[in-house]
Amino acid sequence: MITLTLFQVSALLTAAVSLFLGLFVFFNGEKNRLNFSWLLTSIVISVWSLGLFGVVFSTTKNIAWFWQYILDIGGICVPVVYLNFLLHLLKKERKWLGLQIFSLAAGSSLIILNFTNFFKTGISPKFGINYWIDPGKLYLSFPLYFALIVAIATIVVIREYYLTADKGLKQQLIYVLMAQILGFGGGLTDFFPQIFNIYPFGNYFIILYVIFISYAALRHHLFDIKVIATELFTFALWAVLSIKIFLSTGMQDLALNIGVFAAVLLFGALLIRGVLKEVKQREKIEKMAEDIERAYEVEKKANFELEKIDKTKNQFLMAIQHHLKTPLTSMVGYSELLLDGTYGKQNKKTIEVIKRFKLSSSGLIKMVNEFLDITQFQLGKGVINLKPGVDVSALIEQIASELKFQAEQKGIYLKFEKPEYIPLIKADLEKLRVALFNIFDNAIKYTQKGGVEIKIENGKVLRIISSDTGIGMSKERLQKLFNSTFERGDDAKKTNATGRGIGLYLASEIIKAHNGSVRAESEGEGKGSSFYIELPIS
Amino acid sequence: MEKIDKKILIVEDDEDFCSILKIKFISEGFFVATAGSGEEGISMAEKEKPDMIISDVLMPKMDGIEMAKKIRETNKDVVIVFLTNIKEVDYTKAIEESGEFDYWIKSDLPIAEIVSKAKIKLGLK
Numbered sequence: 179m180i181t182l183t184l185f186q187v188s189a190l191l192t193a194a195v196s197l198f199l200g201l202f203v204f205f206n207g208e209k210n211r212l213n214f215s216w217l218l219t220s221i222v223i224s225v226w227s228l229g230l231f232g233v234v235f236s237t238t239k240n241i242a243w244f245w246q247y248i249l250d251i252g253g254i255c256v257p258v259v260y261l262n263f264l265l266h267l268l269k270k271e272r273k274w275l276g277l278q279i280f281s282l283a284a285g286s287s288l289i290i291l292n293f294t295n296f297f298k299t300g301i302s303p304k305f306g307i308n309y310w311i312d313p314g315k316l317y318l319s320f321p322l323y324f325a326l327i328v329a330i331a332t333i334v335v336i337r338e339y340y341l342t343a344d345k346g347l348k349q350q351l352i353y354v355l356m357a358q359i360l361g362f363g364g365g366l367t368d369f370f371p372q373i374f375n376i377y378p379f380g381n382y383f384i385i386l387y388v389i390f391i392s393y394a395a396l397r398h399h400l401f402d403i404k405v406i407a408t409e410l411f412t413f414a415l416w417a418v419l420s421i422k423i424f425l426s427t428g429m430q431d432l433a434l435n436i437g438v439f440a441a442v443l444l445f446g447a448l449l450i451r452g453v454l455k456e457v458k459q460r461e462k463i464e465k466m467a468e469d470i471e472r473a474y475e476v477e478k479k480a481n482f483e484l485e486k487i488d489k490t491k492n493q494f495l496m497a498i499q500h501h502l503k504t505p506l507t508s509m510v511g512y513s514e515l516l517l518d519g520t521y522g523k524q525n526k527k528t529i530e531v532i533k534r535f536k537l538s539s540s541g542l543i544k545m546v547n548e549f550l551d552i553t554q555f556q557l558g559k560g561v562i563n564l565k566p567g568v569d570v571s572a573l574i575e576q577i578a579s580e581l582k583f584q585a586e587q588k589g590i591y592l593k594f595e596k597p598e599y600i601p602l603i604k605a606d607l608e609k610l611r612v613a614l615f616n617i618f619d620n621a622i623k624y625t626q627k628g629g630v631e632i633k634i635e636n637g638k639v640l641r642i643i644s645s646d647t648g649i650g651m652s653k654e655r656l657q658k659l660f661n662s663t664f665e666r667g668d669d670a671k672k673t674n675a676t677g678r679g680i681g682l683y684l685a686s687e688i689i690k691a692h693n694g695s696v697r698a699e700s701e702g703e704g705k706g707s708s709f710y711i712e713l714p715i716s
Numbered sequence: 717m718e719k720i721d722k723k724i725l726i727v728e729d730d731e732d733f734c735s736i737l738k739i740k741f742i743s744e745g746f747f748v749a750t751a752g753s754g755e756e757g758i759s760m761a762e763k764e765k766p767d768m769i770i771s772d773v774l775m776p777k778m779d780g781i782e783m784a785k786k787i788r789e790t791n792k793d794v795v796i797v798f799l800t801n802i803k804e805v806d807y808t809k810a811i812e813e814s815g816e817f818d819y820w821i822k823s824d825l826p827i828a829e830i831v832s833k834a835k836i837k838l839g840l841k
Contacts, residue, residue: 511732
């Protein structure tokens with residue numbers, strides 16, 4: 179009857195798993211030099227582990243002695259092929275060619291030495307293991323060479339981990355490092371019995387080294403290791419249980435072992451299927467997340483481009499407006515010089531023409547200023563510069579006196595009841611002038627009969643009320659009154675054909691920038707309008 | 717026409733507006749020098765030793781603000797005023813907060829008022 183010790187199972191399993199994974203990686207992955215170098219490494223590890231199994235499983239010295247050669251040659255070759263694989267992984271095989279030649283030369287020398295008494299003198303039982311090597315005088319060169327290559331490989335991996343910017347490679351290197359610690363750390367304990375007389379406990383870890391590297395070489399995808407681990411665990415269980423069937427001691431034991439094996443076979447298959455399904459689902463979710471992220475990136479980029487275009491458009495508008503203002507200012511300047519006699523006395527007719535010319539140019543400047551302010555509000559730039567000590571009453575009085583002529587020409591009244599006292603407020607005088615001017619000017623423009631009355635009420639806030647007997651507005655128009663530019667009501671177009679539909683929008687923006695508010699009321703078309711402007715006092 | 721013993725340096729890249737200012741200030745009895753850029757403004761300020769500099773802000777090569785700061789390093793007495801069409805708060809606030817320079821808006825002021833304000837600045841009114 180054959181019974182296997184845990185140590186023997188571990189050696190056999192490492193040989194089987196190593197060969198299986200080497201082939202799996204090679205046939206499932208790309209047929210490149212990297213995967214080939216890993217296949218070579220896996221075969222060598224498999225041969226070494228099979229040699230180990232042969233030595234510890236053999237019951238006769240002659241057979242064990244044969245396996246010992248397989249074990250030693252395999253063991254000597256492991257660092258050589260592993261180093262080759264590692265340098266391929268890092269794409270440094272040419273840079274470290276010298277190191278590879280050294281490992282190959284040292285390995286070849288050790289193989290030759292392996293056939294002499296200097297390497298091993300015989301084999302004998304140790305720690306309950308059937309046979310174990312008795313080292314020769316120069317045997318120590320083998321573990322030293324092994325440790326040296328492992329140390330160099332570890333330094334290379336750590337160095338590359340910090341140097342590389344490739345996230346995928348970084349992830350692989352973590353697995354490689356873990357594999358090296360477990361595998362070579364475990365492998366080095368195989369030298370312990372012959373050097374320190376210590377049991378080779380680390381041999382059990384070597385199988386993990388194969389799993390880690392295979393996973394890292396194949397992919398660096400976290401879900402796949404779950405599949406590989408599940409499959410390996412299940413296969414190992416099946417292997418152990420199938421061996422147990424052959425080692426059954428009686429019919430009852432055989433039936434029990436077959437039953438357990440059948441159950442584990444079924445559940446193992448279900449387990450692998452479940453894990454595969456889960457991995458597929460996760461991959462699907464991950465792909466969807468990637469798609470969503472990509473779509474989000476595209477949208478973000480499109481928004482950014484749109485914002486950029488919008489910004490460029492507004493900057494272009496601002497530049498145009500500045501360039502327009504420069505010659506217009508000169509036109510007004512020249513007309514002033516002509517009017518004040520700097521260029522000599524002008525006749526009456528010329529003076530009249532120059533005055534009209536100056537008025538038109540000033541009107542254009544005002545319009546450009548309004549467009550400029552609107553563009554700046556839309557750009558979100560600071561337009562308002564608040565300063566304390568602004569007398570709103572005096573400001574309205576000034577505007578009213580400017581508009582009085584216009585009202586008188588239309589035959590309507592413009593009344594302003596100046597209050598005895600109102601507090602000074604914080605405001606941008608020039609901008610507030612534009613806002614109030616636009617509102618009062620509008621009221622006059624759209625009033626054909628009656629007139630416009632302006633009042634100031636002093637309460638928690640400063641309230642300016644402009645009531646007119648003009649064309650009034652529908653409810654729909656009232657709702658859009660301050661929100662739109664270049665839009666005007668039909669009645670407004672009939673009453674004042676040249677309006678631009680930007681005055682009230684600008685007035686509203688300026689008042690809002692003063693932390694104030696403006697609203698309009700009208701009983702309906704033809705029934706007049708009232709505008710309420712509120713400005714904070716403090 | 718009575719001469720005023722004050723010299724004005726006008727720094728302005730727009731030839732027309734520069735000429736309008738120059739004619740008006742000369743007609744009011746001032747001595748006038750002109751420059752077309754910030755760089756030229758610095759050399760003219762050193763050469764002409766004006767009592768007042770009236771400068772545009774946006775100009776090629778060197779803008780008015782940079783020019784004014786450079787001139788101020790060596791000349792603490794000259795009155796510097798910016799005469800610009802820029803109303804953006806970012807600019808005007810920065811000039812205002814410096815506390816050193818005044819700024820006037822070109823398109824808001826008749827030419828006669830610019831001269832009048834200059835006279836007040838120079839203590840002539």
